[in-house]
Amino acid sequence: xxxxxxxxxxxxxxxxxxxxxxxxxxxxxxxxxxxxxxxxxxxxxxxxxxxxxxxxxxxxxxxxxxxxxxxxxxxxxxxxxxxxxxxxxxxxxxxxxxxxxxxxxxxxxxxxxxxxxxxxxxxxxxxxxxxxxxxxxxxxxxxxxxxxxxxxxxxxxxxxxxxxxxxxxxxxxxxxxxxxxxxxxxxxxxxxxxxxxxxxxxxxxxxxxxxxxxxxxxxxxxxxxxxxxxxxxxxxxxxxxxxxxxxxxxxxxxxxxxxxxxxxxxxxxxxxxxxxxxxxxxxxxxxxxxxxxxxxxxxxxxxxxxxxxxxxxxxxxx
Amino acid sequence: xxxxxxxxxxxxxxxxxxxxxxxxxxxxxxxxxxxxxxxxxxxxxxxxxxxxxxxxxxxxxxxxxxxxxxxxxxxxxxxxxxxxxxxxxxxxxxxxxxxxxxxxxxxxxxxxxxxxxxxxxxxxxxxxxxxxxxxxxxxxxxxxxxxxxxxxxxxxxxxxxxxxxxxxxxxxxxxxxxxxxxxxxxxxxxxxxxxxxxxxxxxxxxxxxxxxxxxxxxxxxxxxxxxxxxxxxxxxxxxxxxxxxxxxxxxxxxxxxxxxxxxxxxxxxxxxxx
Numbered sequence: 001x002x003x004x005x006x007x008x009x010x011x012x013x014x015x016x017x018x019x020x021x022x023x024x025x026x027x028x029x030x031x032x033x034x035x036x037x038x039x040x041x042x043x044x045x046x047x048x049x050x051x052x053x054x055x056x057x058x059x060x061x062x063x064x065x066x067x068x069x070x071x072x073x074x075x076x077x078x079x080x081x082x083x084x085x086x087x088x089x090x091x092x093x094x095x096x097x098x099x100x101x102x103x104x105x106x107x108x109x110x111x112x113x114x115x116x117x118x119x120x121x122x123x124x125x126x127x128x129x130x131x132x133x134x135x136x137x138x139x140x141x142x143x144x145x146x147x148x149x150x151x152x153x154x155x156x157x158x159x160x161x162x163x164x165x166x167x168x169x170x171x172x173x174x175x176x177x178x179x180x181x182x183x184x185x186x187x188x189x190x191x192x193x194x195x196x197x198x199x200x201x202x203x204x205x206x207x208x209x210x211x212x213x214x215x216x217x218x219x220x221x222x223x224x225x226x227x228x229x230x231x232x233x234x235x236x237x238x239x240x241x242x243x244x245x246x247x248x249x250x251x252x253x254x255x256x257x258x259x260x261x262x263x264x265x266x267x268x269x270x271x272x273x274x275x276x277x278x279x280x281x282x283x284x285x286x287x288x289x290x291x292x293x294x295x296x297x298x299x300x301x302x303x304x305x306x307x308x309x310x311x312x313x314x315x316x317x318x
Numbered sequence: 319x320x321x322x323x324x325x326x327x328x329x330x331x332x333x334x335x336x337x338x339x340x341x342x343x344x345x346x347x348x349x350x351x352x353x354x355x356x357x358x359x360x361x362x363x364x365x366x367x368x369x370x371x372x373x374x375x376x377x378x379x380x381x382x383x384x385x386x387x388x389x390x391x392x393x394x395x396x397x398x399x400x401x402x403x404x405x406x407x408x409x410x411x412x413x414x415x416x417x418x419x420x421x422x423x424x425x426x427x428x429x430x431x432x433x434x435x436x437x438x439x440x441x442x443x444x445x446x447x448x449x450x451x452x453x454x455x456x457x458x459x460x461x462x463x464x465x466x467x468x469x470x471x472x473x474x475x476x477x478x479x480x481x482x483x484x485x486x487x488x489x490x491x492x493x494x495x496x497x498x499x500x501x502x503x504x505x506x507x508x509x510x511x512x513x514x515x516x517x518x519x520x521x522x523x524x525x526x527x528x529x530x531x532x533x534x535x536x537x538x539x540x541x542x543x544x545x546x547x548x549x550x551x552x553x554x555x556x557x558x559x560x561x562x563x564x565x566x567x568x569x570x571x572x573x574x575x576x577x578x579x580x581x582x583x584x585x586x587x588x589x590x591x592x
Contacts, residue, residue, distance in 0.1 A: 032450075056446060056481075064439045064473035071443020074429070075375065075451070094433055095470075099440055103422065103430040 010176065013151040013169035013206075014112055018043035020155040021080060025051045031159065032056060032077045036065045042082040042112050062087045066095035070105040078108075078159050085111025085127035085168045086118070093133055100164045101139040108158040111168035114144070115205065115256030116285070119295040128285050130168060132261025135234050140164045141187055142234040144205030144256075147174045150231050153185035161187070170206050170256075172295065177208060177229055190237040192244075196224025199313045200244040203254035204230045204263050207283075207304055211254050214309035223317065233263050238270050245271055250279040250316035254309060256299075259284040279316040283309060319362055322592055324529040327397075328358045329589045332558045333582060334393045334403075340578050342409035344418060348568040350390040352493040352527070352553040353460060357394045359532040360458060360489075369399045372426060378455050379444050381429050383437020384462035384491060385419040386570075392416060392424070400426035435468025437461060438488060442474045445486040445546075456539070457486045464496030467505045472517070475546075479518025484540035488519075488548045491526060493555035497569050514548045526551025559584055 025031040025047065033039075034056045039048050048055045056072070058065045062083055069081035081088070088111050089096065100107045111130060118125035134142045141163055145151040151169060158165045165187070179191045193208065194215050203211035208229040215225035226244050230237065230253075245251050251271070253264035264282025271280065283304060291301045299305050303312070319327070331354050339345030361367075366378045382391055389409070396403040401424065408414035415423035419432030429440055441459040448455050465471070478486055490510065498504050507513070511521045520541035524531040532551070541547045555569070556562030559581040562571075573581060 053450065058473070058477050059480075061473035061477070063435075063470040064442070064477055067436060067439020067470065067474065068443035068446065068477065070429075071440040071445070072447045073443075074379075074440070075444055075447035077447055077450070095436065095439070098430060098433050099436055105429075 010173040011148055012171045012173050013145055013148060014043050014171045016148045016151040017110065017155055017169065018047060020152045022047050022050060024156065024159050025054055028078065029054065030076060030078050032072055032079050034058065034065055034069045034072070034079060034081045036060050036062050036083045038083045038112065041084065042110070044082065062092040063095050066092040066107070066109070067099050069107040070095070070099035070103060073105040073107045080108045080110050082110040082112060084118070084125065085114035085130055086125050089127055089130040089133055089166070096134070096140065097137050101137050104139060105164070106161065107164055109164065109166045111166065113171055114168035115170060116290070116295050116298045117170035117172070119293055119298050122292060123290050126290060127168065128258040128290070130166070131233050131255070131257050131263065134166050135261065135266065140166055141232060143167045143187060143232050145169055145231050146205055146208035146229045147177045149176060150185055150229065154231070157185070157187060168205070170295065172206065174206060175209060177212065188232045188235045188237055190231065190240045191229040192226065193229055194225060194227040196226050197247060198223045198225060198317060199250045199252060200226045200228065200248040201252045201254060201309060201313070202228045202230050202241065202244070202263070202267060204233060205256055207254040207256050210299065210305050211309055213306035214313065217306050217310040218313055223313065225313065230263060233266060236266050236270065241267055241270055242274065242276060245276045245278055248278070250313065252281050252283060252309065252312055252316065254283045254304060256304065257284050259286055281312050281316060283312060321530055324358060324362065325592050326589060327362065328355050328529065329558065329585050331358060331390065331393050331397070333585045335389045336573065336578065336581055338393065338406045338409050339389055339572055341407055343572055344410050345389045345572065346386040346570050347572065348495065348555040348562060349384065349387040349462060349491070349493065351557045351559065351562065352555045353384070353387055353491040354390050354557065355527045355529055355532060356460060356489055356491060356551055357390050359529055359536065361394050361398055363533055364536045365458065366455065369425065372400070376453060376455050379428050379441070379457045381437045381441050381444070381457070381459045382420050382431055383434065383459050384465060385431035388418060388420050391420060391427070395424070395426040398426070434462070434465035435470040438471050438474040441486055441488070442478050442483060445478070445483040446481055448485050449481070449483065455485070458489065460489050460491060463490055463492040463494060463501050463507065464504070466490070466507045475514065475517045475519065478546040482544040483546045484542070484544055486546040487539055488546070490548065490550050491553055492550055493553045495555045495564065495566055495569065499566065510550055518545060519548050520545040521548050521550065523550040523552065526553040527557050558588065
C-alpha cells in the first residue's frame with residue numbers, strides 16, 4: 001500500500017528526463033537540448049559532456065531559447081528546450097504560442113522545477129499558470145508525468161511526437177505508481193492507479209502520489225476511491241473522465257497549479273457540458289499571494305496531501 | 319538579371335502590391351513599398367529557393383520578421399511561381415490563407431510571423447542547424463527598424479555572434495518611420511551600425527532601394543568569416559509613389575480610387591522611363 005513506499009529509493013523525474021535524453025541521443029544525433037544557463041538545474045551536465053555537438057546554450061534568454069529551438073526544429077532536429085517552467089512559460093509565452101505552436105515547429109518545451117518545486121524562492125520561481133496559459137494555445141500538448149515510468153515514456157514519445165509538447169516536472173524523488181490495467185503510456189490517455197466506486201480522485205504530476213495516499217486513508221474508513229494519473233492535461237482523456245465520473249459518487253481533481261484554468265477546470269468544463277453533475281471539488285493553489293515555505297509546506301498549507309484530499313472526499317460524500 | 323530588368327521588376331511588384339492592397343482594402347502599404355527592392359533582389363538574384371526545391375533541406379531560408387509587410391512577400395512569391403497570382407484576389411478574405419501576415423499555409427513561406435522580434439531568433443536556430451549538419455544553405459531574415467527595440471532581437475544577436483553564424487544575414491529595412499512617428503523619436507536605435515558591431519556582427523550600410531547596391535552587398539556575404547552579417551538598408555517608406563513617400567499615414571493606409579489611379583500612373587511612367 002502507498003504508505004509503505006519509501007520515497008528515498010526513487011529518483012526525481014528530472015533525473016529520469018536527463019537519463020532518457022542521453023539514451024536517445026546515443027542513437028539519434030538529431031536529438032538536441034537547448035538550455036538557458038539551465039544545464040545544471042536540468043541535470044544535463046552529463047548530456048553536455050557526452051554530446052557537446054547536440055547541446056546549444058543560449059545564456060539566460062528564454063525568448064531566444066524558444067525561438068532558436070523553433071529554428072532548429074524546422075530543420076528536422078528533435079529539440080528539447082529546457083528551462084525552469086516559471087520563466088519558460090511566462091517570459092517566452094509568445095515564442096511558444098507563435099514560433100512553436102502556431103508555426104508547428106515540433107519543439108518539446110521542458111519546464112523543470114515546475115509548480116512550487118522552488119517553494120521557498122517565492123512566486124517569481126513558481127509556475128502555477130502554465131497549464132492555464134498553454135491550454136488556451138492551439139497545437140501544443142500539456143503533460144505532467146507523475147512518476148519515473150511516466151517521465152521516461154513521455155520523453156521517448158515526445159522525441160517522435162507529431163505535435164509540440166509541453167512537459168513539466170519537479171525535482172523531488174517520485175515513487176512508482178502501478179497501473180491497474182497495464183495499458184502502457186500514451187499522451188492523452190490517463191492511467192488508472194486504483195479502482196473504487198465512492199470517489200474519483202483525478203490528479204496530475206507530483207500530486208498523484210498524495211492522491212493515492214489519501215485513497216489509502218479513505219479505505220480505512222470503508223470508502224473506496226478511484227485514482228487517476230491524468231498526466232496529459234491537454235488533450236484531456238474525456239472518455240476516462242466520463243467513465244469514472246459516472247461510476248463514482250463524487251469527483252475531486254488535484255494539481256500543483258492555480259485552481260484557475262488547469263486540470264480541475266478542464267474536467268469541470270467537460271462534465272458540466274456533458275450533463276454529468278456530481279459533487280465536485282478542485283484542489284490546487286488558490287488565487288492568493290502564495291504562502292512561503294518548502295514545496296511540502298505549501299502542499300500541506302493548501303491541503304494537497306493525504307489528509308487534505310481525504311477530508312475533501314469525506315465532505316463531498318456527506 | 320540585368321539592372322534594368324531588376325528595376326522593372328521592382329516597379330511591377332509595386333504596382334501589384336498596390337493592386338492587391340486596394341482589392342483587400344487593407345495592408346501595410348508604406349513598409350511593403352520600402353522593402354520591395356530587397357525582396358526583389360533576394361528572390362531573383364540571391365536565394366537558392368524555388369517551388370521545386372522548397373521541400374529540400376538544402377534550400378536557403380528566408381524568414382520575414384517584419385511580417386506585416388506580407389503583401390510584398392506574397393507578390394514576389396507569386397511571381398516566382400509558388401502559387402497562382404490570382405490567389406491574391408482573396409487577400410484578407412474569409413477563409414483565405416492569404417492573410418495579413420505570413421503563414422506556412424502559403425507555399426514559399428518558411429515561418430508564421432507577425433509578432434515582432436521573432437524572426438532573428440528563429441533564423442539563428444535555423445543557421446545553427448545548418449552548421450550542425452554541415453550544410454551550406456544560408457539563412458536570411460528581414461527586420462524592420464521599428465521592431466528593433468524588442469529585446470528578443472538582441473538576445474538573438476548575441477547568440478548569432480557567439481556561435482559565429484556567418485551563414486546568417488539579417489537585413490534591416492531602415493525606412494525610419496513606424497506607426498506612431500519617426501523611429502528616432504519613438505525609440506532611437508541609432509547608431510545601429512555601432513550596436514551591431516559591438517555585438518560581434520559584420521555590418522554594411524547601403525541604399526536599400528538601389529538594386530545594384532543590394533546585389534553587391536549580397537554578393538559579398540559573409541562580410542567577415544566567422545561573423546553574422548547585417549545589411550542596414552536605408553529605404554524610403556512608400557517608395558515609388560510620390561505622395562506616399564516618407565508619409566506616416568501610409569504605414570497602413572489604403573488609397574482611394576483617385577489616389578490609386580495616380581499611383582499606378584506614376585509607376586507606369588517610371589516603368590516607361592527605365
